[in-house]
Amino acid sequence: MGEHTVTSFDEELNRIDQLLCEMGDLAGAMTQSATKALISSDNGLAQRVISDDAIMDAKQRELDERAITLIAKRQPMAQDLRAVVGAIRMAGDLERIGDLAKNVAKRVGAVGDSATPRSLAHSIDAMAQLVIVQVKSVIDQYVARQSEGLTSLRDEDEKIDIQYTSVFRELLTYMMEDPRNITACTHLLFCAKNLERIGDHVTNIAENAYYVMTGEQLPVQRPKLDETQMTVSAE
Amino acid sequence: MGEHTVTSFDEELNRIDQLLCEMGDLAGAMTQSATKALISSDNGLAQRVISDDAIMDAKQRELDERAITLIAKRQPMAQDLRAVVGAIRMAGDLERIGDLAKNVAKRVGAVGDSATPRSLAHSIDAMAQLVIVQVKSVIDQYVARQSEGLTSLRDEDEKIDIQYTSVFRELLTYMMEDPRNITACTHLLFCAKNLERIGDHVTNIAENAYYVMTGEQLPVQRPKLDETQMTVSAE
Numbered sequence: 457m458g459e460h461t462v463t464s465f466d467e468e469l470n471r472i473d474q475l476l477c478e479m480g481d482l483a484g485a486m487t488q489s490a491t492k493a494l495i496s497s498d499n500g501l502a503q504r505v506i507s508d509d510a511i512m513d514a515k516q517r518e519l520d521e522r523a524i525t526l527i528a529k530r531q532p533m534a535q536d537l538r539a540v541v542g543a544i545r546m547a548g549d550l551e552r553i554g555d556l557a558k559n560v561a562k563r564v565g566a567v568g569d570s571a572t573p574r575s576l577a578h579s580i581d582a583m584a585q586l587v588i589v590q591v592k593s594v595i596d597q598y599v600a601r602q603s604e605g606l607t608s609l610r611d612e613d614e615k616i617d618i619q620y621t622s623v624f625r626e627l628l629t630y631m632m633e634d635p636r637n638i639t640a641c642t643h644l645l646f647c648a649k650n651l652e653r654i655g656d657h658v659t660n661i662a663e664n665a666y667y668v669m670t671g672e673q674l675p676v677q678r679p680k681l682d683e684t685q686m687t688v689s690a691e
Numbered sequence: 692m693g694e695h696t697v698t699s700f701d702e703e704l705n706r707i708d709q710l711l712c713e714m715g716d717l718a719g720a721m722t723q724s725a726t727k728a729l730i731s732s733d734n735g736l737a738q739r740v741i742s743d744d745a746i747m748d749a750k751q752r753e754l755d756e757r758a759i760t761l762i763a764k765r766q767p768m769a770q771d772l773r774a775v776v777g778a779i780r781m782a783g784d785l786e787r788i789g790d791l792a793k794n795v796a797k798r799v800g801a802v803g804d805s806a807t808p809r810s811l812a813h814s815i816d817a818m819a820q821l822v823i824v825q826v827k828s829v830i831d832q833y834v835a836r837q838s839e840g841l842t843s844l845r846d847e848d849e850k851i852d853i854q855y856t857s858v859f860r861e862l863l864t865y866m867m868e869d870p871r872n873i874t875a876c877t878h879l880l881f882c883a884k885n886l887e888r889i890g891d892h893v894t895n896i897a898e899n900a901y902y903v904m905t906g907e908q909l910p911v912q913r914p915k916l917d918e919t920q921m922t923v924s925a926e
Contacts, residue, residue, distance in 0.1 A: 524776055527759065528766045541759055548783065566919070628873060635867040642863065643919075645877060646884065684801070684878075 465536065468526050472543045473599055475519040479550040480595030482512055484588050486557035487654060491584035493561055494647055495577045497569035505561035512554035519547045535671065542668035546598070549657040549664075553591065556650040556657075563643045576626055580648060583619040587651050590616070590658040598665040607674060610662045616655035623648045624684045700771065703761050707778045708834055710754040714785040715830030717747055719823050721792035722889060726819035728796055729882055730812045732804035740796035747789035754782045770906065777903035781833070784892040784899075788826065791885040791892075798878045811861055815883060818854040822886050825851070825893040833900040842909060845897045851890035858883045859919045 486505050493501035523540045526532070532540060590612060597605050627645050630637045666674045721740050728736035758779045761767070767775060825847060832840050862880050865872045901909045 520776075524762065524772070527762045528768075528772065531763045531766070533763075537759070537763065541755075544779075624877075628877065631866065631873050631877075632870040635870070638863055638866050638873070642859075642866075642877065642880060645880070649881065 465526070465530050465532065468522065468530075469536070469539060469543075472519055472522055472526070472540070475515055475522070476543055476546060476550070477595060477599055479512060479515050479519070479547060479554075480591060482508065482515070483550045483553040483557070483654075484591045486512070486554055487560075487584060487588050487591065487651070490557040490560040490564075491581060491651070493564045494567060494644075495581055497564065497567070499564055502561040502564035506558050509554050509558040512551055516547050516551040520544060535668070538668045538671065542664045545664045546661050549660045550595075553654050553657050556654050560647045560650050563647055566643045567640050567647070573630065576623070576630065576644070579619070579623045579626060580644070580651070583616060583623060583648065583651050586612075586616050586619060587654045587658070590655060594658050594661045594665065598661070598668075601669055603666055603669040606662045606666045610659050610674060613655045613659045616652060620648055620652040621684055700761070700765050700767065703757065703765075704771070704774060704778075707754055707757055707761070707775070710750055710757070711778055711781060711785070712830060712834055714747060714750050714754070714782060714789075715826060717743060717750070718785045718788040718792070718889075719826045721747070721789055722795075722819060722823050722826065722886070725792040725795040725799075726816060726886075728799045729802060729879075730816055732799065732802070734799055737796040737799035741793050744789050744793040747786055751782045751786040755779060770903070773903045773906065777899045780899045781896050784895045785830075788889050788892050791889050795882045795885050798882055801878045802875050802882070808865065811858070811865065811879070814854070814858045814861060815879070815886070818851060818858060818883065818886050821847075821851050821854060822889045822893070825890060829893050829896045829900065833896070833903075836904055838901055838904040841897045841901045845894050845909060848890045848894045851887060855883055855887040856919055 490505045627641045631641045725740045758775045862876045866876045
């Protein structure tokens with residue numbers, strides 16, 4: 457394989473990494489704006505998040521096309537192939553994060569500005585800030601090809617789950633206190649669940665990133681925790 | 692390109708189609724069992740759905756590996772490439788359907804057997820039956836390479852959305868009537884939302900299937916409808 461071909465493969469892979477970065481930045485920004493829109497009942501900002509989702513989809517399509525073309529043209533092996541396939545998967549998770557942020561934004565109108573108590577807004581915002589840091593961190597670590605931090609980053613998702621469980625309980629309490637809160641609170645419940653799911657996609661990205669870099673699975677799979685589901689065992 | 696190579700590509704693509712069928716059957720069966728477990732408070736059945744998800748994941752991994760190997764080894768062009776890439780995407784949607792069915796199953800314990808009124812169980816079951824027919828239908832049509840029915844199949848998703856909106860309202864009513872229903876009803880709300888999202892993934896599969904067969908996008912994109920979100924426009 458000539459020098460030219462090798463350089464060209466790396467260049468194409470760099471372009472794919474760059475697209476991943478852009479998607480990661482957009483995913484973080486959409487999550488940030490959607491949360492802000494929700495807490496401040498800013499319908500204009502919510503609309504911007506909703507339209508940003510089309511940009512995210514376009515970036516994913518571009519990445520997919522570049523990656524597939526790269527596989528077909530250069531037939532990469534081992535780590536190179538893992539990197540290209542991994543990029544497709546990570547882009548899929550970033551696109552889903554964009555969708556989830558959009559779903560939060562879509563509920564801004566339904567939640568309205570009357571029913572959100574300050575303490576609840578604070579809990580949801582705290583959860584969102586954890587999520588946003590995670591999204592940025594996982595992409596930064598992938599692009600720098602640093603695998604060391606990925607395990608702890610995945611384990612950080614537990615904090616988001618704990619925060620979600622607390623928001624879930626807080627919401628139930630408001631609903632029980634006053635039935636007039638129920639409609640707004642159910643929408644907030646979906647918003648909180650969407651943020652929690654963004655954390656799950658960060659975990660997926662961390663697992664893929666680790667696999668791309670090492671060829672191995674991230675050690676010790678943490679069991680997925682949504683305490684609010686309270687699974688009852690069969691026996 | 693020799694006869695042998697062509698046959699071999701088709702054989703490998705057939706194996707991928709077969710895996711898609713198996714994933715489609717499993718997705719339908721998981722959705723059916725999860726709904727049944729939910730309505731009859733059958734924790735044993737719920738556990739089976741949860742463990743079936745590992746089988747789904749394994750099938751997706753096998754399909755992914757076969758598809759990527761096929762692209763790298765045979766460098767398919769045009770329709771052949773679309774079929775392989777399309778299979779990866781459809782498998783991704785089927786895997787998500789399995790996840791959503793698993794999420795419904797995980798809530799069976801939390802919902803319990805006390806709080807579900809008959810009429811509500813009926814509404815959720817009716818919604819699930821629509822979804823299950825859709826899952827089976829989209830895979831059948833893809834494997835038979837029949838593109839004619841895909842447009843109407845996608846439009847059928849609207850019926851699921853309407854049913855979801857009705858379940859959503861019914862649930863809010865139960866919560867408002869009696870605060871003791873709130874916890875169980877919020878879990879049912881997530882279950883109904885998961886079923887509605889399975890319908891969305893069927894739509895994605897229909898769009899991918901159409902693209903594989905025709906090289907074109909499904910005509911007239913229906914705007915995504917979740918009436919319960921009641922988006923407020925920016926102005």
